[in-house]
Structures are given as C-alpha cells and as structure tokens.
Amino acid sequence: MNINNTFKDMLKEKGYKLTTQRRAVLDVLQNHIGDHLTTEEIYQYVKLQCPEIGLATVYRTVQLLEELKIIDRLTFDDGCNRYELGTFGEDHHHHHLICDFCGQIFEVEEDLMDAIEIQVEKKYKFQVTNHKVKFYGICHQCHAKKHPTS
Amino acid sequence: MNINNTFKDMLKEKGYKLTTQRRAVLDVLQNHIGDHLTTEEIYQYVKLQCPEIGLATVYRTVQLLEELKIIDRLTFDDGCNRYELGTFGEDHHHHHLICDFCGQIFEVEEDLMDAIEIQVEKKYKFQVTNHKVKFYGICHQCHAKKHPTS
DNA sequence: TATTAAAATGATTCTTACTATCAATTGACA
DNA sequence: TGTCAATTGATAGTAAGAATCATTTTAATA
Numbered sequence: 001m002n003i004n005n006t007f008k009d010m011l012k013e014k015g016y017k018l019t020t021q022r023r024a025v026l027d028v029l030q031n032h033i034g035d036h037l038t039t040e041e042i043y044q045y046v047k048l049q050c051p052e053i054g055l056a057t058v059y060r061t062v063q064l065l066e067e068l069k070i071i072d073r074l075t076f077d078d079g080c081n082r083y084e085l086g087t088f089g090e091d092h093h094h095h096h097l098i099c100d101f102c103g104q105i106f107e108v109e110e111d112l113m114d115a116i117e118i119q120v121e122k123k124y125k126f127q128v129t130n131h132k133v134k135f136y137g138i139c140h141q142c143h144a145k146k147h148p149t150s
Numbered sequence: 151m152n153i154n155n156t157f158k159d160m161l162k163e164k165g166y167k168l169t170t171q172r173r174a175v176l177d178v179l180q181n182h183i184g185d186h187l188t189t190e191e192i193y194q195y196v197k198l199q200c201p202e203i204g205l206a207t208v209y210r211t212v213q214l215l216e217e218l219k220i221i222d223r224l225t226f227d228d229g230c231n232r233y234e235l236g237t238f239g240e241d242h243h244h245h246h247l248i249c250d251f252c253g254q255i256f257e258v259e260e261d262l263m264d265a266i267e268i269q270v271e272k273k274y275k276f277q278v279t280n281h282k283v284k285f286y287g288i289c290h291q292c293h294a295k296k297h298p299t300s
Numbered sequence: 301t302a303t304t305a306a307a308a309t310g311a312t313t314c315t316t317a318c319t320a321t322c323a324a325t326t327g328a329c330a
Numbered sequence: 331t332g333t334c335a336a337t338t339g340a341t342a343g344t345a346a347g348a349a350t351c352a353t354t355t356t357a358a359t360a
Contacts, residue, residue: 012328014335015335015336016326016336017326017327017328017335017336017337018328018338019326019327019336020267020326021337021338022337035306038317039317039318040317047223047331051337051339052338052339054340055296055318055340056159056318056338056339056340056341057337057338057339059317059318060317060319060337060338073227075225075227077223077225079316079317079346079347080316080318081260081317081318081319083232084359096271097270097274097276097278099276100279100346106169106274106276108270109271110269110273110306112265112270114270115262115264115265116263116266117285119260119262120245120247120258120262120285122262123260124247124256124258124290125287125289125290125291126249126256126285126287126289126290127287127288128246128247128286128287129250129287129288130285130287131283131284131285131286132282132283132284132286133269133281133282133284133335134281134282134283135270135276135278135280135281136278136279136280136281136282137276137277137278137279137280138276138277138279139275139276140274140275140276143277144171153313158350162357165306165307166307167306167308167356167357167358168306168356169307169308169309169355170355171308172308183343185324188346189346190346196357202310203309203310204310204312205308205310205311205347206309206310206311206312206347206348206349207308207309207310209346209347209348210308210309210348229345229346230345230347231346231347236340237315283309283327291330301335301360302339302359302360303337303358303359303360304357304359304360305356305357305358305359306355306357306358307341307354307355307356308353308354308355308356309352309353309355309359310351310352311339311350311351311352311353312350313335313348313350314347314348314349314350315344315346315347315348315349316345316346316347316348316360317344317346318343318344318345318346319342319343319345320342320343320344321337321341321342321343321346321356321360322338322339322340322341323338323339323340323358324337324338324339324340325336325337325338325339326333326336326338327334327336327337328333328334328335328339329332329333329334330331330332330334330341
C-alpha cells in the first residue's frame with residue numbers, strides 16, 4: 001500500500017508515462033500533508049526542485065493524480081481548486097470543518113457516513129461510491145473569543 | 151414564514167432596498183424549484199420579465215440573496231455557481247446525489263446529519279451551524295443499464 | 301407630494317483560474 | 331540505440347465573476 005512503489009504501475013495501467021515532472025508534483029503533495037494547496041501553490045513549491053516545469057504541466061498533472069484517485073480535490077468556495085493527498089486505501093474523501101469567522105480549516109478523521117449512505121441507497125436506489133462533506137460553523141478559538149467568561 | 155411578505159423586511163433590516171430587479175430575480179428562483187440554475191441561466195430567465203436588467207445586477211442580487219440565506223449556493227464542479235431556493239425555516243442545505251455516469255442530480259429530502267454533527271462538535275469542539283453534503287455514485291437508471299438482467 | 305441622501309443599476313472593463321494549441325522533447329519498449 | 335506515442339513548456343484563449351463609475355431609483359423625511 002505504498003504510493004511510491006505503485007505510482008509507475010498505476011500510470012502504466014492507463015497508458016501514461018512516468019516523468020520527472022509528475023514525480024515532482026506528487027512529491028510536493030506528499031511533503032505537505034495536512035495542507036490544502038492550490039495549483040498555483042503547488043507550482044511554486046515544485047519549481048524549487050524542478051525549475052523548468054511549466055504551470056500547464058502542474059494543472060495537467062494534478063488532474064491526472066485526481067483521476068488516479070491518488071489525490072483529492074477540494075473547494076472552499078474561494079474560486080480555486082485545492083488538493084491534498086488522498087487517504088490511500090480509503091475510497092472516500094474525509095470531511096472538513098470550516099470556521100465562518102477565522103476561515104481556518106480542520107480535518108475530521110472519522111467518516112461516520114456509513115449509516116446515512118445505507119439509508120440514501122435504500123430510499124433513492126442510488127449506489128454511493130464517494131462523498132464530499134463540509135461542516136460550517138464556529139471553531140473552538142473563535143467561540144472562546146466571543147464568550148471569554150464561559 | 152412566507153418569503154414574499156418578509157423579503158422587504160429582510161432587506162430593510164440590513165439597510166438594503168427593495169428593487170424591481172431584486173424581486174424579479176427572486177421570482178425566477180421561486181418559479182424554478184428543483185432546478186439548479188447558474189447565474190447566466192437566471193439572467194436569461196429574468197430578462198423575459200425584466201429586459202433592461204444587467205448581468206452584473208444578477209450576480210450582485212444572487213450574492214445578496216445568499217447572504218440573507220434566502221437561497222443556497224451549490225457547486226457541482228463544473229466551474230460555476232448554481233443556486234436554488236433554500237428550504238425556508240430550515241437552517242442547512244439539503245444534500246445532493248450526483249451520478250458519475252449521466253451527471254443527473256437528485257435531491258435528498260432527509261437531513262440525517264444530526265448524530266454526526268453531535269459527534270463532531272464533541273470531539274473537535276466546533277459548533278456546527280451548516281453543512282454541505284454531496285454523494286457521488288451510480289443512479290438507478292445507469293445501474294440498470296449496466297446490469298440489464300439483474 | 302416634493303426633497304434629498306444613500307443605495308442600486310447597467311454598461312463596461314478588468315481579473316484570473318483554467319484550458320487549448322502546437323512545435324519540440326522525452327519515456328518505454330523493442 | 332531507434333522508434334513512436336505521450337508529454338512538455340510557452341503562449342494565447344476562454345469564461346465566470348469582480349470592480350468601476352456615471353446615472354437612476356428608493357425610502358425616509360419635511
């Protein structure tokens with residue numbers, strides 16, 4: 001279950017080639033676990049190790065990695081796509097908490113969606129294979145600031 | 151709990167004014183319940199009743215209606231925002247099923263998220279006020295096409 | 301109803317995330 | 331190593347949406 005060992009095989013399976021650019025983009029994502037990088041941010045990081053890379057290649061690679069389900073695409077409604085390394089072996093995105101006040105993003109480790117998905121599948125006869133869940137609200141720090149004495 | 155009666159009051163509360171353009175945009179959304187209209191689509195519909203309206207006004211109005219929580223903004227990863235009339239009185243979005251094969255969107259009437267939100271609030275000390283949930287998978291029709299005999 | 305200040309509009313330009321194009325290059329396999 | 335399809339980088343193009351600003355309209359007052 002190691003991405004590095006199977007990356008080339010995963011590409012070959014679809015007739016794609018392993019290039020230094022593709023490796024470099026994946027490396028950036030692997031070195032920024034917990035972040036939610038935009039394509040532009042990935043481009044900035046990857047240029048440090050691979051200065052000749054073009055922005056278009058980063059856009060293409062990031063789409064490819066998403067297609068291979070190696071990375072997950074996220075949107076936090078700021079007009080651009082963000083990416084994070086997928087939880088390899090799990091076939092669904094994990095959830096995010098978005099604070100309406102400070103904008104901070106928190107990761108939810110638990111999935112907790114199985115029971116809901118079973119109900120949805122039964123009622124709507126829709127076979128669920130993935131989901132994207134975002135919770136909006138007030139984070140612990142912002143809540144403390146608004147209610148200092150409690 | 152009628153939008154039409156309170157729309158002017160909701161605007162006044164924030165120092166906004168009721169204009170024919172704002173009424174016309176809201177009317178379009180009310181006349182297309184179940185749809186997920188893009189701003190451009192709303193513009194096309196609203197021009198029928200209000201031909202002098204400008205596209206910029208539609209963009210501004212749609213943002214205003216979202217701020218007032220009268221409509222919900224949706225994104226189905228096709229690069230543009232979509233809107234639907236919010237379930238007035240409920241304070242959260244309802245869920246959507248997105249078929250990976252035909253692209254059709256289905257509405258989920260049930261919320262089913264209360265138990266999860268309680269768990270998230272407890273563990274992450276994050277006060278949840280809203281959520282956006284999308285399920286991806288295979289709809290009933292597409293499943294039937296792939297497995298005709300079952 | 302007339303006055304007035306603030307808010308809103310429409311036309312237009314601008315921004316920017318992302319895509320398309322294409323000649324040159326590179327990787328995988330024989 | 332040679333071949334060929336896949337890939338790349340540079341650049342131009344696309345389109346959703348934001349910003350600007352002179353003109354118009356709304357709503358609260360007199």
